[in-house]
Amino acid sequence: MPPPLPATEWLNASLASHNYRLLVRQAAVLGMVMHLLFIGVFGYAGVPVLAAFNVLSVATFAWSCWETRARGRLVVAAVLPCIEVLLHATLASVLVGWETGFHYLMLPLLPLVMLASNTAQRLKVLIATLVAVIYMALNVWTTHQAPSHQLDPLLESSLRYTNILSLFAILGVLSRCYLGVVSRAQQALLAQASTDPLTGALNRRRLLEMAQLATARSKRNHTTLSVLLCDIDHFKSVNDQHGHDGGDRVLKAFFQCLQEQAREVDCVARWGGEEFLVLLPDTDLTGALTVAERLRRRVSDCTVNLDSGAQVRFTVTIGVAQLKPAEPFAQVVSRADGALYAGKQGGRNRVLAAGSPVKAVSSGPAPTEPSPQRVTPA
């Protein structure tokens, strides 16, 4: 799992995602189509300067579309249409008047600039101020100066309503896009807050949340719930012999083994250091002991190949306990911990059950004592 990223970097990563690239490309294609139509409209209305400008606009949107295909040029692809909108709105307002509503298309530039995650705050404020000044200057200019081309009233209204509709559409799409980015970043942060960055296992905090739910469900539905507390044997010596990186590789391999043995409804969490806790809903002690023994065997068959060429074999000791009625979750963990401790004392590489009712997986008399019981000989 990659190291955790700060929130702003998650946002940047989301903005640079495939979806955002696609959105800019679609907007560029739409811009090309709209400006192709404007070439015809302004040609027909006898405003050759605007018709010619729209030829440039089509070229700009085509360029923007092409930039979305090149890696890392998303900023260029997004900035080109913004410059075009600013120039087009200014020119059109001066030549065919404020009433045509081209100035409306300048308004989405503000949220676009302010939400751009890679731009420095000062630059954002500068650009936003510039847009506001141009907008107001245009309004003042067009209030005192008649447009150089007076359009047919029907065409003027059609252009105005088209521009108003475009404004709503752009703001709607922008809001939807930003919401998507924020919710993806939120999900990523939530996942980060719930998992152990080294192995990808759930962390202790998340496990406790899930355990609270599982305990409540088990008590309400009168179903069983068990826990496995698993601790790698002599892990310190793995670190000592193969370095911390080697130890980390063993931890990851161990988590893989745990995941392979667990069902989808089970929760595997890093409880701390080289200790993992597995929560087994709808599982009684007998079932939990079976899972634990399978896991113990799987781990003892596992070989971790390190970059140094060394091969590491390791074993695990597992304490198993079933939740008793009315028992808090911390108590069942504490009993599993007691069994684990006894397993370590007894020689390691074994599965021990704690509490009552106790049943051994291996053949032999079923233990009757609530104290830790050895299930598997080392």
Ligand SMILES: Nc1nc2c(ncn2[C@@H]2O[C@H](COP(=O)(O)OP(=O)(O)OP(=O)(O)O)[C@@H](O)[C@H]2O)c(=O)[nH]1
């Ligand atoms: N590489 C690595 N080591 C860790 C990590 N977290 C804890 N450890 C190491 O895990 C070791 C745990 O050692 P001990 O508690 O003495 O246990 P042990 O050597 O496994 O001995 P037993 O549990 O008694 O079999 C310590 O050396 C910790 O530094 C980690 O994230 N990565």
